[in-house]
Amino acid sequence: MVRQSSRQLVLGFFSSFSPPAWHAASDRLHGADWASGAFHSRLAKRVEEECFDFLFFEDTSSVSRIGGSMDLDLANVYSSPKNDPVALLPFLAAQTERLGLVATASTSLYPPYLLARALGTLDSLSGGRIGWNIVTTSEKESAQNFGMDDLPPVAERYDRADEFVEVVSKLWDSWEAGAVIADVERGIYTDPAGVREIAHEGRYFKVRGPLNSAPSPQGRPVFVQAGGSDKGRDFAAKHAEIIMSTTIGGVEAMKSFREDVQGRMKSFGRDPRECKILYLARVNIADSMDQFRASITDEQIRTVLGTHSAHLGIDLTRFDMHKPIPQDAVTNGTTSMFDALKKKGAQGQSIRDVMIDFNWGDRNNGQIGKAGDVADYLIDMMEEAGGDGYLIGATKEANANFLSGIFDGLVPALKERGAMQRAYGSGATLRERLFGAH
Template sequence: MATPLHFGFFSSFSAPAWHAPDDRMFGDDWPSGGYHSWLARRVEAAKFDFLFFEDTSGVSRINNESIDTDLRYALSAPKNDPVALITYLSAVTERLGLVATASTSLYPPFLLARLYSTIDSLSRGRAGWNIVTSSENESAQNFGQDALLPTQQRYDKAEEFVEVVSKLWGSWDADAVVKDLANNVYTDSSRVRSIDHAGEHFKVRGPLNTYPSPQHRPVFAQAGGSPRGRDFAAKHAELIMSVTIGGVEAMKEFREDIHARMRAHGRDPREARIVYALHPHITENVSTFRRSITDEQLVPVLGKHGAHLGVDLLTYDLDRPFPTDVEASGTTSMLTSLKEKGRRGITLREAIIDFHWGDDELGSIGPASSIAENLISAMDEAGGDGYIFMATQDANRAVIDGIIDELVPELQRRGAMRTDYAGSTFRENLFAF
């Protein structure tokens, strides 16, 4: 491998180990930020590029029914706001990129632009924004909406949203603050402009009123899996996450499709980094590990992913292939993967284990040395820029220690993972190689 890969760590500002088979109370101080402060320092010491936080803004009602399933199994709630969390984490880290999710369907663009500009300054240039359009009506109903817009309209709105915040971040030149004591001028007003945006969804005068931040705007991240989502990512994102299941061929298809879409938008594919979502689990016995996963462990996982899909996965037979005619109102990438595995005769049980505990097709369950070799081999064949390790709600000490103390050194020994940071900002490190 000529250059190292990029690595991120995926988390949630929620109970970190509640779905684990044991040590379930690990990190129970999570609401205070204590657990994620510990995690961020460990991830930074291991030289990951970034720590990435998902988010939702509602308590899910499976099939628009009771909130009991969500609350009983801690699926989407309780969950605190990761935008506030990355501000806190910026004070206990120095080089780690910090990415938080915020929705174009729920935030006003001026508020988001001002917030992320502030975080970028507080973190000295390490802020990232994961751009989502949201997928649950429960979230929309907390923000004065009866329901989310249909998918295509949500992306139309997101296009205008990104246009507005980009104008706001660009409303100050990088050198607008002159601090000219001799002439009593702090900011040169000729280098600051209104944006006077009036569109279909937003009307914003501007300019932004924050100090120009080190990166001037956060790193744009996106994980859309639908054709429209992929196109949005290809047009705007600098960090693109694929949650595709299906091994090397699926990885290769995703990368080639994204690069083709980027070229169609006039972008050089080198302007974005593609990372594949992965659930590595360090164990000496793969088959024993997979057989040890109980139905009780599967129930909350099915509930959680079903809520994001808009499909009650708990109503399907675990030991039969997932039907190929199911339609969903929410996230589409996982549904596509479940259908593809179903077409190949893979049961829903095995497909969910692949998705949540480590994809058997990529060899991401096993001894650390084997996983490292498998990940390098898959990347050499499929192409891409790195991986993002998923660790949400089963991230007890054994999971974290396995990744950081065993897998990371194996990757570093093989030259597949950096051993030090190249720059000081998130964008510098992301595009250093």
């Protein structure tokens, strides 16, 4: 008899507006029409058909210079080519009806007024289905594309992000919900009493406001964040409505993350029920975990090492992948993943094995195997660790075989167990479907 989940999970699907399968072991040109949006149009329709809560897009803004050259990046699709996911969202919104759409945008690179206006417009175009993945950016090369020599330290980037969120929130609130009255008889389209300047003057930003665009269905997009460092977790606990954990190490690490973040939320006066905690799930459907892990080539490992190097700000390809990472290695990039890599290295785990855990599924998490077994593992982990759901990782290896494993294998298994919704709820917006109407 198939076991049953005690509740339905929140499920997002993780993608990138870039070649979807170039890092796969085979069928690497699957989705070669990605730049036109055609691949993601097909993907979004299937993700919506299966009733995922949202489709999520990561992003970066540079060609990385691993080892001092752009050559490795350009040859191996580490950070480039990659198109702007914010521009992709209205294209996908026009072809879907209920699916949430989440794009990444940086507080270190965007002006707050521009972002507030763009995402508010997207929320209106989509009927209230937009989410904003808030990042501070970790790539030096990205900073140099926006007039900076380098990025500030992590702590300062989060201080700036705090003020950025304050500014965009004021801008989204600068129009009251009923400000647009469209009164033909009196000849008044917008009630002036319902719109106000924000007159913000802070350490990093000076913005008069108000927005010159009308309120969107949600008022503001759903705030998404993946803070892993100490400052990042504080930021997520203070602002986010969806917090994504990329922690590796199994159920204990998941539980520890949830307890820590929810404790921080309480310290900021927030109710933990105001936020959904999702864990990144590197899922692969295969006959067995050992068989799948053994099939991963050193070439694939070098590819993902290059990808992570671009985000971490350190060239991981210069280390012997068959040995643990040196404990004296340092970075100013994405610290949480780097800390996990060093922790595993201190335990004697090689870079290769850690990369397999992080990119294809953690042996502790049991995310590689037959569809029913993986579904059971995911349900068991959630019930033991707590949290609300998963973000199914699918970047750079999303060929036909991988996608079939998810949509034709894992999804039916989750639905059979009552762990995944079979239809969207009655809420009109992404926020209402996640948290209910208020």
